Amino acid sequence: MAATQVSLPLPALPEGWAAEKDFKAIGHLSSATQRNIEPVGPYFLAHARRFGIVKKRHKRTFSEDER
Amino acid sequence: MSEEEGIPSRTAIGISFGNSYSSIAYTTGEGKAEVIANEEGEGEEFNGTQAKAQLVRNPKNTVAYFRDFLGKDFKSIDPTPCHASAHPIEHSSTVAFSIHDTDSESPSTVTVAQITTRHLKRLASSASDFLGKPVTAAVITLPTDFSDAQKSALSDAAKEAGVEVLQFIHEPVAALLAYDARNPETATKDRIVVIADLGGIRSDVVVVASRGGMYSVLATAHDYDLGGSSLDEVLIEHAAKEFLKKNKSAKDPRENERSLAKLKLEAEAAKKALSLGASANFSIESLVDGIDFSLAINRTRFEILASKVFASFTRLVESAVQKADLDPLAIDEIILSGGSSHTPKIAKGLQSHFPESCAVIAPATESTAINPSELAARGAAIQASLIAEFEREDIEQSTHPMVTVTPHLSSAIGVLCSSKSGEEVFQPLIEPETPVPIRRTAQIPAPKEGGDVLVKLCEGVREVKVTKPAPKSKTNGATVADAGSDSEDEGSDDEEEETREKVWKAGSVIAEAGVKGVKKGGKVEVQVNVSVDLSVTLVVREVGGKGGVRGDIEKPETVENGRV
Ligand SMILES: Nc1ncnc2c1ncn2[C@@H]1O[C@H](COP(=O)(O)OP(=O)(O)OP(=O)(O)O)[C@@H](O)[C@H]1O
Ligand SMILES: [Mg+2]
Numbered sequence: 001m002a003a004t005q006v007s008l009p010l011p012a013l014p015e016g017w018a019a020e021k022d023f024k025a026i027g028h029l030s031s032a033t034q035r036n037i038e039p040v041g042p043y044f045l046a047h048a049r050r051f052g053i054v055k056k057r058h059k060r061t062f063s064e065d066e067r
Numbered sequence: 068m069s070e071e072e073g074i075p076s077r078t079a080i081g082i083s084f085g086n087s088y089s090s091i092a093y094t095t096g097e098g099k100a101e102v103i104a105n106e107e108g109e110g111e112e113f114n115g116t117q118a119k120a121q122l123v124r125n126p127k128n129t130v131a132y133f134r135d136f137l138g139k140d141f142k143s144i145d146p147t148p149c150h151a152s153a154h155p156i157e158h159s160s161t162v163a164f165s166i167h168d169t170d171s172e173s174p175s176t177v178t179v180a181q182i183t184t185r186h187l188k189r190l191a192s193s194a195s196d197f198l199g200k201p202v203t204a205a206v207i208t209l210p211t212d213f214s215d216a217q218k219s220a221l222s223d224a225a226k227e228a229g230v231e232v233l234q235f236i237h238e239p240v241a242a243l244l245a246y247d248a249r250n251p252e253t254a255t256k257d258r259i260v261v262i263a264d265l266g267g268i269r270s271d272v273v274v275v276a277s278r279g280g281m282y283s284v285l286a287t288a289h290d291y292d293l294g295g296s297s298l299d300e301v302l303i304e305h306a307a308k309e310f311l312k313k314n315k316s317a318k319d320p321r322e323n324e325r326s327l328a329k330l331k332l333e334a335e336a337a338k339k340a341l342s343l344g345a346s347a348n349f350s351i352e353s354l355v356d357g358i359d360f361s362l363a364i365n366r367t368r369f370e371i372l373a374s375k376v377f378a379s380f381t382r383l384v385e386s387a388v389q390k391a392d393l394d395p396l397a398i399d400e401i402i403l404s405g406g407s408s409h410t411p412k413i414a415k416g417l418q419s420h421f422p423e424s425c426a427v428i429a430p431a432t433e434s435t436a437i438n439p440s441e442l443a444a445r446g447a448a449i450q451a452s453l454i455a456e457f458e459r460e461d462i463e464q465s466t467h468p469m470v471t472v473t474p475h476l477s478s479a480i481g482v483l484c485s486s487k488s489g490e491e492v493f494q495p496l497i498e499p500e501t502p503v504p505i506r507r508t509a510q511i512p513a514p515k516e517g518g519d520v521l522v523k524l525c526e527g528v529r530e531v532k533v534t535k536p537a538p539k540s541k542t543n544g545a546t547v548a549d550a551g552s553d554s555e556d557e558g559s560d561d562e563e564e565e566t567r568e569k570v571w572k573a574g575s576v577i578a579e580a581g582v583k584g585v586k587k588g589g590k591v592e593v594q595v596n597v598s599v600d601l602s603v604t605l606v607v608r609e610v611g612g613k614g615g616v617r618g619d620i621e622k623p624e625t626v627e628n629g630r631v
Binding site: 002003005007008009010011014015017019022023024025026027029030032034035036037038039040041042044045047048051053 | 234237243244248254255275279280281284409430449464466470471472473474475477478484486491492496500502503508509511512515521522523575576577579580581583602612616617618619622623
């Protein structure tokens with residue numbers, strides 16, 4: 001997928017900010033919800049292919065189906 | 068089997084199999100879905116326009132509205148839609164009909180499975196005639212609440228008809244696929260879509276998070292007593308009353324089966340005419356005791372008569388949105404599918420109920436809308452063309468929960484940017500309800516003068532900001548006195564409406580990264596990789612610059628179980 005273009009600027013680094021290799025892990029993501037993806041459409045097939053299940057055999061898709 | 072040996076090549080179509088109508092579609096060599104004009108043959112089980120005519124001629128031997136009986140126990144079905152056609156009977160616990168379908172004097176008992184087989188055979192054969200080669204396989208659309216028993220009964224009935232069911236897909240999801248196939252530029256746009264499938268005797272709604280072209284159902288709602296028939300009934304009542312007004316001594320046409328069937332046929336035709344034009348005519352020869360009947364009705368009158376039914380459609384859609392725990396402002400699009408979606412008032416009602424930011428896609432509201440009666444069949448045809456050449460095993464595995472059930476983000480992931488007034492604003496990079504693993508990249512400007520830049524990765528949630536109009540200035544004393552004597556004046560005084568807008572609120576901080584020495588007018592590229600276990604890798608660098616910062620964020624301790 002192409003990069004999203006954001007228009008608002010990032011803030012300047014605050015005075016005195018320091019971190020090893022300029023990176024600080026602070027928290028972690030909230031837990032996720034298990035949901036069902038509808039097994040339909042070219043983008044789902046690309047997802048299934050990442051599981052190595054569906055072999056690429058069909059020729060016609062309505063668009064490029066790798067992302 | 069190796070790829071070279073290949074699998075016997077299938078000719079696969081899409082079938083939308085409804086209680087009221089069925090349609091079939093195929094895809095052209097260029098991958099475009101086309102609906103095959105449905106010529107319905109002569110026969111004894113009916114579904115579609117000819118069924119309606121047959122219901123007048125021979126109601127007892129016409130089977131109509133049978134799909135939802137398939138794979139069900141006789142005790143659990145609702146036979147009401149069949150009151151004017153062959154009645155369902157119990158037959159070794161399943162459902163059957165007793166009809167004269169041969170020249171023999173005595174009626175035969177035909178199970179709903181056999182009826183379905185005949186029906187599918189006929190659909191496949193008209194598709195075969197049209198395509199000039201035998202159709203051997205299909206993707207069939209079904210409501211989201213069809214049980215495994217119902218699906219396996221339908222699969223068996225299709226097999227009997229010589230049709231291999233490649234996959235069952237959900238009717239409303241097929242409609243979304245039909246639109247996305249037509250608009251590939253917007254197919255991968257993240258959005259929340261409500262799809263309402265408004266049919267003949269039932270209506271079904273789903274709320275879908277569409278993320279990168281993949282669909283996750285957030286909520287569903289069903290109404291088994293709401294559909295085009297509810298609108299027909301309003302017109303039947305109206306016409307019957309007008310008839311009795313004009314013919315004081317005539318019998319009530321609603322009390323005679325044949326007269327009622329004629330009224331129903333004409334009511335449906337008038338309703339359809341009112342979807343296009345401003346007025347329609349009922350014209351029935353010999354409605355009761357040889358009395359002819361004609362009546363003109365205009366759209367406004369119809370909309371007033373049916374206002375309760377119209378409100379029910381809006382309520383059903385609204386209830387699905389509530390079940391998904393979403394504010395109406397969160398809905399980007401409402402797609403109307405199913406025959407009743409032709410009705411202008413339904414689309415207009417939703418348009419005025421939902422905020423302006425929500426696009427209602429139906430013939431009355433969007434000139435580029437696809438015929439809603441064809442959406443499900445088109446979607447099925449597209450899916451059929453995608454999987455027609457897969458081996459059975461591949462299809463089964465790819466639709467297995469091992470593949471389809473995945474963790475979805477509960478919050479958005481984004482960064483903090485500076486607004487014009489210098490405040491921190493959350494900029495989402497990945498929307499909530501996105502399935503993981505996922506990778507997203509964004510380019511964000513550095514401050515104008517460049518320098519050292521902070522990338523603060525956060526979670527974010529949607530909130531609705533309500534702005535109340537400025538309160539009218541009143542002296543304290545007057546307000547108190549008013550409240551005592553005349554309290555309902557409150558509010559009605561302030562007619563001005565509050566404004567509601569959706570805003571992002573930053574949640575907990577996940578990580579910080581510093582990008583040093585960005586050049587004047589430079590940009591920073593932020594890449595967020597979320598893996599299946601919700602651990603995150605953040606990569607930031609100046610666009611066109613060297614080096615960059617990379618860091619890992621550990622997964623959360625526990626993973627909550629799904630709510631769906
Ligand atoms: N142009 C139109 N204007 C208004 N209503 C229409 C129009 N065309 C079809 N309908 C109505 O749509 C309904 C049938 O919808 P659809 O074809 O989606 O049914 P179905 O899926 O077979 O039925 P069900 O969902 O009840 O199983 C009928 O009530 C029909 O009168
Ligand atoms: Mg339907």
